Amino acid sequence: MTENIQKIAKIGELAPNFDLPSTKNLDTLGENINLADYRGRWVMFFFWPHDFTTVCPTEIIAFNESTGTFRDLNCDIIGASTDSVYSHKAWINTPRDQGGIGSIRYPMVSDFTKETARAYGVLDEKTGAAHRGLFIIDPEGIIRYQVVTDMNVGRSVEETVRILEALQSGGLCPVGWRKGDKTLG
Numbered sequence: 001m002t003e004n005i006q007k008i009a010k011i012g013e014l015a016p017n018f019d020l021p022s023t024k025n026l027d028t029l030g031e032n033i034n035l036a037d038y039r040g041r042w043v044m045f046f047f048w049p050h051d052f053t054t055v056c057p058t059e060i061i062a063f064n065e066s067t068g069t070f071r072d073l074n075c076d077i078i079g080a081s082t083d084s085v086y087s088h089k090a091w092i093n094t095p096r097d098q099g100g101i102g103s104i105r106y107p108m109v110s111d112f113t114k115e116t117a118r119a120y121g122v123l124d125e126k127t128g129a130a131h132r133g134l135f136i137i138d139p140e141g142i143i144r145y146q147v148v149t150d151m152n153v154g155r156s157v158e159e160t161v162r163i164l165e166a167l168q169s170g171g172l173c174p175v176g177w178r179k180g181d182k183t184l185g
Helices: 056-065 067-072 085-093 115-119 157-169
Strands: 019-021 032-034 042-047 075-081 108-110 132-137 143-149
Touching (some): 042 056, 056 067, 056 075
Antiparallel strands (some): 042 132
16 A cells, blocks of 8 residues: 655755735735745745634734835745635735734735645644744745744744845854854854
């Protein structure tokens, strides 16, 4: 008997490609996002468990407020959950004071089939939700950084930017390294 073993995303390897429905065109929801289209740029790809929850909007809004910083670093942001693209649209269109997230300047993709969350190793098979996974992918499509946390712990935008800048420096970066600091080699 041969088992079908699916390859899971790993540091230093090509990021699993995806072609997913997105909020890129919020009016029609007719524009998919394909990771291969981002070759030549850095990508910060992150998952959250569910729309209309409590911790998730804090991250989504914080990353949204930092899109200019990421853009200046030649890095695009793509957000994902296993919720439908229709749920994403409803969440965006719901005012923040009513549990929504408001306008978001990066695309949110729907991994409704859960194949992408599974390929990135973040799917909780019992609940069907994604753990909080964050991946920094280089311009050649190689995963250079990944962090996965439990569903109840939000991630730091500041630390994500620091890691991206360290990766882009090309040097050996000691603990606490900041852009402008000397590298170790």
